[in-house]
Amino acid sequence: MELIIFLGGFILGAGVVYFSRRLPEPDLSQTLASQAIANLERQIMTWEQIMQQAPEGYLQVDEENHLYFCNHQARQLLGMTTPIGTERKLLLQIVRSFELDQLIEQTRNTNKPRQKAWIFHPTVDDPIDPVEKADIPIKAYSLPLGYGHVGIFIEDRQEAVTLAQQRDRWAADVAHDLKTPLTSIRLIAESLESKVDPALKPWLENLIKQTIRLSDLVQDILELGKIDTGIPLAMHLETVDLAKIIHSAWHSLEPLSTSKQIKLEYIGSSEFMLEADESKLYRLLLNLLDNGIKHSPSLQTIVVNLSQDSLENSKTVLIEIIDCGSGFSESALPHVFDRFYQSEQPQLNPQNRRYNQNGSGLGLAIAYQIVKSHKGKISVNNHPETGGAWVKVTLPIKQT
Numbered sequence: 001m002e003l004i005i006f007l008g009g010f011i012l013g014a015g016v017v018y019f020s021r022r023l024p025e026p027d028l029s030q031t032l033a034s035q036a037i038a039n040l041e042r043q044i045m046t047w048e049q050i051m052q053q054a055p056e057g058y059l060q061v062d063e064e065n066h067l068y069f070c071n072h073q074a075r076q077l078l079g080m081t082t083p084i085g086t087e088r089k090l091l092l093q094i095v096r097s098f099e100l101d102q103l104i105e106q107t108r109n110t111n112k113p114r115q116k117a118w119i120f121h122p123t124v125d126d127p128i129d130p131v132e133k134a135d136i137p138i139k140a141y142s143l144p145l146g147y148g149h150v151g152i153f154i155e156d157r158q159e160a161v162t163l164a165q166q167r168d169r170w171a172a173d174v175a176h177d178l179k180t181p182l183t184s185i186r187l188i189a190e191s192l193e194s195k196v197d198p199a200l201k202p203w204l205e206n207l208i209k210q211t212i213r214l215s216d217l218v219q220d221i222l223e224l225g226k227i228d229t230g231i232p233l234a235m236h237l238e239t240v241d242l243a244k245i246i247h248s249a250w251h252s253l254e255p256l257s258t259s260k261q262i263k264l265e266y267i268g269s270s271e272f273m274l275e276a277d278e279s280k281l282y283r284l285l286l287n288l289l290d291n292g293i294k295h296s297p298s299l300q301t302i303v304v305n306l307s308q309d310s311l312e313n314s315k316t317v318l319i320e321i322i323d324c325g326s327g328f329s330e331s332a333l334p335h336v337f338d339r340f341y342q343s344e345q346p347q348l349n350p351q352n353r354r355y356n357q358n359g360s361g362l363g364l365a366i367a368y369q370i371v372k373s374h375k376g377k378i379s380v381n382n383h384p385e386t387g388g389a390w391v392k393v394t395l396p397i398k399q400t
Contacts, residue, residue, distance in 0.1 A: 063148025079122040107142040115141045137161045172225035175218040186211045220362045233373040242272040249285040260298045268306025274397045284370045287363040295325035319393040327382035339365035
């Protein structure tokens with residue numbers, strides 16, 4: 001169905017553009033030209049009818065951003081009350097959405113399909129007697145049609161957002177119920193550690209390790225739940241040595257890195273001071289390095305490059321973490337910071353799947369929130385040389 005809608009929008013767009021720009025063909029008789037135009041008109045009318053019945057919204061603008069076509073679903077989703085009529089109006093006069101205008105311009109400038117998701121805020125029809133309208137999460141897909149025309153498919157994301165919210169609330173409730181019993185299990189196991197037979201100690205140590213892992217997962221879910229309710233992460237800012245924290249995080253992961261014979265190559269100064277929350281910065285680096293080790297083949301090197309970047313009004317530090325894993329698929333990159341997201345990209349080694357069964361899908365979601373709480377930026381790509389993950393974290397040296 002989506003393919004039919006897409007093709008319909010493309011043919012409709014191309015048809016109306018061609019029809020509006022048609023020129024007489026000197027080598028055709030008047031009769032043949034009239035028949036060709038009539039056929040084209042019938043095709044346009046057919047596709048207009050199809051697009052009117054499409055389950056998703058579709059609209060089209062000309063080279064000057066006049067609204068050229070709009071189906072019923074798009075009108076309803078964007079709250080359009082003004083009829084299109086014969087006199088074309090600017091899209092901005094009918095729909096007040098900076099994001100939609102930006103998407104159209106990006107599509108026209110790059111001449112490539114684009115997509116964008118945002119929260120749409122409907123305008124009030126009558127300012128004297130306003131009727132409050134709910135915000136709508138939408139996602140739009142644009143495509144260039146020639147002669148500056150742009151077609152946009154619009155999808156209502158409210159149902160998907162609601163389902164995600166319900167999932168997160170359920171996860172937070174379960175995490176809250178698990179916290180106390182997990183603490184009890186760990187305390188009992190630790191108290192038994194000195195009393196059991198030496199042959200049983202490895203089993204007990206593994207039990208404690210897995211209990212700690214589950215407790216950390218529960219804490220992650222609870223912290224993300226607090227953020228969803230508008231409670232920011234508690235910050236304890238102090239002057240810390242970033243280089244020292246990097247090496248400390250790596251040292252904590254040495255059992256994992258040693259078993260795979262993976263080495264750390266640190267590039268940067270031996271000391272780098274900045275203002276940050278040390279425990280959260282440690283957690284951030286632990287998550288990122290842990291991901292790198294898990295998803296790199298044995299006998300490889302993980303590179304951590306630390307450099308200072310001076311901007312016009314502030315100074316920032318750039319942390320780059322590059323591993324030798326198989327990287328991310330193009331379809332996965334936009335979702336790597338979504339909680340519980342696990343890529344299904346096939347790997348050369350089936351045991352080396354990024355976000356595999358050993359992960360919860362929360363590592364990068366937590367990392368994103370930690371960086372955000374420090375007023376920094378984080379991005380993930382595939383490194384052009386190693387083909388593995390290339391994580392870039394930018395943090396201000398001094399918090400304001």
